[in-house]
Amino acid sequence: MAVNGDSRARWRYMDHILTRPGAYTDPEWGEGIIGTLENAKVLVIGAGGLGCEILKNLALSGFKSIDVIDMDTIDVSNLNRQFLFRQSDVGKPKASVAADFVMKRVPGCKINAHVCKIQDKDEEFYMQFSMVICGLDSIEARRWINALLVGMVDYDNDDSLKPLIDGGTEGFKGQSRVVIPRMTSCIECQLDMHAPRAAVPLCTLATIPRQPQHCIEWAHIIKWEEERKDIQLDTDDPEHITWLYRTALKRAQEFGIQGVTYSMTQGVVKNIIPAIASTNAIIAASCCNEAFKIATSSAPALANTIPEGVDPETYDPDEEFAPAPNNYMLYTGDNSIYTFTFGHKKKPDCPVCGNLPKDLTVPGDQTLQELIESFAERPEAQLKKPSLSTGGKTLFFSSPESLRQQTEGNLRKKMRDLMEDGEEVVVTDPAFPTEFKYTIHLT
Amino acid sequence: MASSQNEVPPPLQDIPTAKEKKYDRQLRLWGAGGQLALEETHILLINNGPGVTGVETLKNLVLPGIGQFSILDSAVVSEADLGVNFFLDDDSLGKFRAEETVKLLQELNPDVKGTAITEPLETWAVKDKIFTPYTLVLIAAPLDPAILATIDKHVQALEIPAFYLHSVGYYSQFSLYLPPAFPIVDTHPDPTSTDDLRLLKPWPALLEFAKQKTASMDKMNGEQFAHIPWIALILHYLQEWQAAHDGKLPTEYKEKTQFRDLVRKGSPSEENFDEACAAVLKTLVPPKPSSKVTEILNAPEAKNLTATSPPFWVIANAIQQFYEKHGELPLPGAVPDLKAQSDTFIQLQNIYKTKAREDCAEVVATVRSLEKNLGRSGKLVIDEKEVENFCKGAAHIHLVRGRPLKIVTPDTVTTFGDRTKYLANELTNPESLSLLYIAFVAWDEYVATHTTSTKEAGSEGLKVPGAGDDYEADAEKLTGISHKIIDSVIKEAGTFVEDPEYSQIKEKVGKICVELARAGGAELHNIASLTGGLVAQEIIKVITKQYVPIDNTCVFDGIASKSYVLRI
Secondary structure, eight states, X not given: OOOOTTOGGGGHHXXXXXXXXXXXXXXXXXXXXXXXXXXXXXXXXXXXXXXXXHHHHHHTTTOOEEEEEOOOBOOGGGTTTOTTOOGGGTTSBHHHHHHHHHHHHSTTOEEEEEOSOGGGSOHHHHHTOSEEEEEOSOHHHHHHHHHHHHHHOBTTBGGGOOOEEEEEEETTEEEEEEEOTTTSOOTTTTGGGSOOOOOOOHHHHHHOOOSHHHHHHIIIIXXXXXXXXXXXXXXXXXXXHHHHHXXXXXXXXXXXXXXXXXXXXXXXXXXXXXXXXXXXXXXXXHHHHHHHHHHHOSSOOTTSSOOTTOOTTTOOTTSTTSOOOOOEEEEEOSBSOEEEEEOOOOOTTOTTTSOOOEEEEEOXXXXXXHHHHHHTTOTTTOOSSOEEEESSOEEEOOSSHHHHHHHGGGGGSBHHHHOOTTOEEEEEOTTOSSOEEEEEEEO | OOOOTTOOOOOOTTOOOHHHHHXXXXXXXXXXXXXXXXXXXXXXXXXXXXXXXXXXXXXXXXXXXXXXXXXXXXXXXXXXXXXXOTTOOGGGTTSBXXXXXXXXXXXXXXXXXXXXXXSOHHHXXXXXXXXXXXXXXXXXXXXXXXXXXXXXXXXXXXXXXXXXXXXXXXXXXXXXXXXXXXXXXXXXXXXXXXXXXXXXXXXXXXXXHHHHHHTTGGGSOHHHHHTSOHHHHHHHHHHHHHHHTTTOOOOSHHHHHHHHHHHHHHOSSOHHHHHXXXXXXXXXSOOOOOHHHHHHHTSHHXXXXXXXXXXXXXHHHHHHHHHHHHSSOOOOOOOOOOSOXXXXXXXXXXXXXXXXXXXHHHHHHHHXXXXXXXTOOGGXXXXXXXXXXXHHHGGGOEEEOOOOOOOOOXXXXXXXXXXXXXXXXXXXXXXXXXXHHHHHHHHHHHHHHHOOOSSSSTTTTOOOTTOSSOHHHHHHHHHHHHHHHHHHHHHHTTOOOOTTHHHHHHHHHHHHHHHHHHHTXXXXXXXXXXXXXXXXXXXXXXXXXXXXXXXXXXXXXXXXXEXXXXXX
């Protein structure tokens, strides 16, 4: 039977939600929603366990234009959950195999695959998307894309604001979260949610191993360097793992330690995190559900709601004691099913999103002294002893005394003689651990 | 300890097989035993409605390698199916949905066998012994409650675990039927909660070890002093404490902090003293089993053993005897990593292991005598490994008391029997999603009441809320049914909910009903996929008898992004 590649009949179920107002939709909601959804361009970072699910979910949520980035190739141990890959795909790039599969299965959905690192792409590339969904296993990559998206925000350009949706899993546990850059708590603000594992001291490995893992780390970190330093360790090379396993096992036997196995050797050396299809399905679907809600406004999305019991008229999420909008879902499935959905508060001292330069208009003939005095009154600053510097030079130090004396000569100078129009000024104050940034517009 | 340089390398018996490589990431969670259990499973999906959640569930089970699955579904693939179900393609149109989804699911894993059943449920379900081949049954709503009752009767008679699931718009819900007693030994507790070191009740070998390691502490060199295991330190200072406190141990919180100060005086900065101080509050607790565990060990099944009692209950009985004799459970025997010299640590490990083995041997002896006294047949001899496993995890065993699925009756307000009071409490708990559950019961009542004929094929004869154009009228009907259920729960529970709380509850459930009717029985792919993940995970827990499954109903709210578990 012939099918029109993409008639609306195909979307009959989803269209119930997209054409009927719900309990939480705005009174004006409805017009042009399907068009908005179809025109949204979504970037998916990672085509692994989460990525495969995310691509499928987006395609079946009516998104038509998707890009996916992943530098990895398919390994046999991916096949227990990365369902777009088959045995015959082992060794091929994940991004292109995944994209081709979903495009074939869901006609009308266009997916561009990029087999590269996220760092290989520039700001212009990222600017084309309306949102970004991450299914990554690396904290570093998350921090990189987070910092990039936060840095791209330009308040004069609505299109520069790109929601970041992030998922992660480990065994039966996972999390999904939504970041509206500059508006809600970012990945960097939430960094303390991912405490790194404590490393075993080197002297324990070298002299007093107690656990099978200590013997494996010894083989990995110390013995390989001693005996095979000319060979680059490849944790995917069975010969290398076998060498480490034998070396660790021998050491364990010397110390009477039990439990070194090949599988444990692989786990320790490759830092393997257990992964299963069901947790990936849960977390990826949660991420895509948020993406769908953001794209269609058919229901309120995480990070985009006003907390319960708060007056929407006066709510300011940046206020110190105001609750944050729910933006984070923690999931645990090993002991019954438990989700903890909460608002992670934006950190004002976050080095990434904490401090956007504010625009400040200053008369060109105002003196530095007058400007400094004005900081005491500015509500967002309230600085009593500010020090000022521009990218290149120090304008004024309020303390210590020696530096104050060196720089106080500037206080009488006019602003137009001290800086260019549009220059950024960093203001610090001994009372605050953070920097206040201003873009100075001279008049 | 020294080993000859000419030693042959150890044989590589545990180089992974191709199968172990493929399943590596999951074997690290449920091991070879769990995997074997999955491979012996045959799951039946009775699919209805858009039928996406059930298929997504199966995807998450075919990938990790369940043995077999069957899909019973007499629907024919329509264009709307293609927009929501990933395991259909354009070529599937007009063909049986069961056959097409089986075909595309099977592509995921050549080790798994799939079967399609296209016979209408109405005629299939009433056949004799039709459910015997299956290990677990999944039933997707909507279906005629009369047929659900038939299925329910079969699965209860055979004690086959069963799931009944809904996925409607942004919401989903599923209930799990388990047999009346579903015990789990391998619960995988959080490793930080499992330390059981018996420092308040040390046995002679452990005391002797502590004495040796702390003898003439003041004369040790720095290296030796810094490597006294903290367990020995605590035991040493406990003796000092007892000498100064009429032989009494620190039991109150305040005493424990004083005791910690005493340990701290031994060294202000050594790492092993840091470890000891950090462990004081956590480890100086009597090894008393939790009330949950006590309840399991004293369950009627454990008390009234028969010749055919499942091994779990026989071992539970033996462990209870052990507890009555010794005032503690068998020692698990694991020692956490701590700062020590290699040989000292291994010595300490062996002291704990030896005691654990002795405890276990005593339980095994009790099991053997129980077997003899009960006259159990030779075929039912309980494996020593099973006893050992139970002894190791005795403090963390779990029992689910399965309850039957909730089946509604047309034109009748659903009631909740002995769970009414609980549900009434849940209604006023702001964290609870009980109202979402009630709205789903109302949804079932609507379907039951509007089902005109059960003779038609498949689910075509069923009318779900919002399927027609006037979804707002259906939302009101659904709200009306929900209000009736709420009022009946409050009344039956003998409680009273005052305004404004009462009005707020009714308003809240009204909003849920608007969303359910808005969907008109549609599944959103994301919610179906998420729910399929949850259900698959629960199935894995039930099949492997590892980790702890829900008891017994889970709801998911895709608008608030929250789940909640209720015991109905």
